[in-house]
Amino acid sequence: xxxxxxxxxxxxxxVVAAIIEKTGRYQIVGYTxxxxxxxxxxxxxxxxDDGALADLVASGRVTGAVLGIGIVNLDTGRVALHRKLxxxxxxxxxIVSPTAVVNRDVAIGDGTVVMDGVVINPGAKIGECxxxxxxxxxxxxxxxxxxxxxxxxxxxxxxxSVGAQSxxxxxxxxxxxxxxxxxxxxxxxxxxxxxxxxxxxxxxxxAVRMAK
Ligand code: JB3
Numbered sequence: 001x002x003x004x005x006x007x008x009x010x011x012x013x014x015v016v017a018a019i020i021e022k023t024g025r026y027q028i029v030g031y032t033x034x035x036x037x038x039x040x041x042x043x044x045x046x047x048x049d050d051g052a053l054a055d056l057v058a059s060g061r062v063t064g065a066v067l068g069i070g071i072v073n074l075d076t077g078r079v080a081l082h083r084k085l086x087x088x089x090x091x092x093x094x095i096v097s098p099t100a101v102v103n104r105d106v107a108i109g110d111g112t113v114v115m116d117g118v119v120i121n122p123g124a125k126i127g128e129c130x131x132x133x134x135x136x137x138x139x140x141x142x143x144x145x146x147x148x149x150x151x152x153x154x155x156x157x158x159x160x161s162v163g164a165q166s167x168x169x170x171x172x173x174x175x176x177x178x179x180x181x182x183x184x185x186x187x188x189x190x191x192x193x194x195x196x197x198x199x200x201x202x203x204x205x206x207a208v209r210m211a212k
Contacts, residue, residue, distance in 0.1 A: 004093075006068045010033070015115065067129065103122045103124075106122065115136075116135070121158075131149040148166045151172070169186050187207070192207045
């Protein structure tokens with residue numbers, strides 16, 4: 001089993017750790033975070049902040065890493081960490097829950113996590129370093145860009161595309177063929193009925209852009 005380090009010690013890491021254990025394919029050596037967090041009851045699982053990563057790699061204690069951070073701002077958080085982990089030469093496996101339904105000819109990028117109860121249908125392409133969160137539906141021929149987060153209970157209808165570093169909030173619904181651009185934040189429960197090209201925050205049904 002590949003010895004891995006989990007990045008993050010909060011709520012999202014707790015769920016990702018449970019899914020990793022269910023896959024039975026990885027050994028979680030521990031986690032790094034800004035401070036010890038609730039992800040693991042065993043205090044010794046906390047390996048320090050990211051400054052500890054280089055030694056963990058050099059000693060051979062870990063050969064892979066999984067991003068266990070959910071909501072962080074688009075600029076710094078998960079994407080910056082993803083690049084840092086790659087630079088350290090760590091493998092970044094994609095983690096797919098055994099309870100997810102991932103159909104044939106679906107592509108899932110490295111470092112992406114697919115959580116419990118997700119359905120991904122044929123022809124869908126999920127980019128690297130993304131989160132497809134609990135019970136989301138990603139219909140046929142959808143694309144989800146690099147470093148994006150599809151929150152719990154979202155429905156992406158057929159042929160939808162979501163750009164890089166965008167977040168589709170919990171329970172939102174995106175209608176067939178709609179194109180959402182990069183660095184968009186879609187509010188929870190929104191209904192997206194037409195293309196949204198400009199980065200920004202969109203809320204409501206139909207979703208409209210929030211004034212800055
Ligand atoms: O809504 C759902 C289902 N999940 C939410 C998820 C998507 O986002 C969850 O309820 C939370 O709102 C959030 O989860 P997350 O990212 O785990 O948030 P929080 O519980 O605040 O924990 C953040 C963790 O990231 C803490 O352990 C921080 O120490 C850690 N962290 C922040 N920046 C970092 C860094 N850890 C490392 N290793 N490096 C960092 O740069």
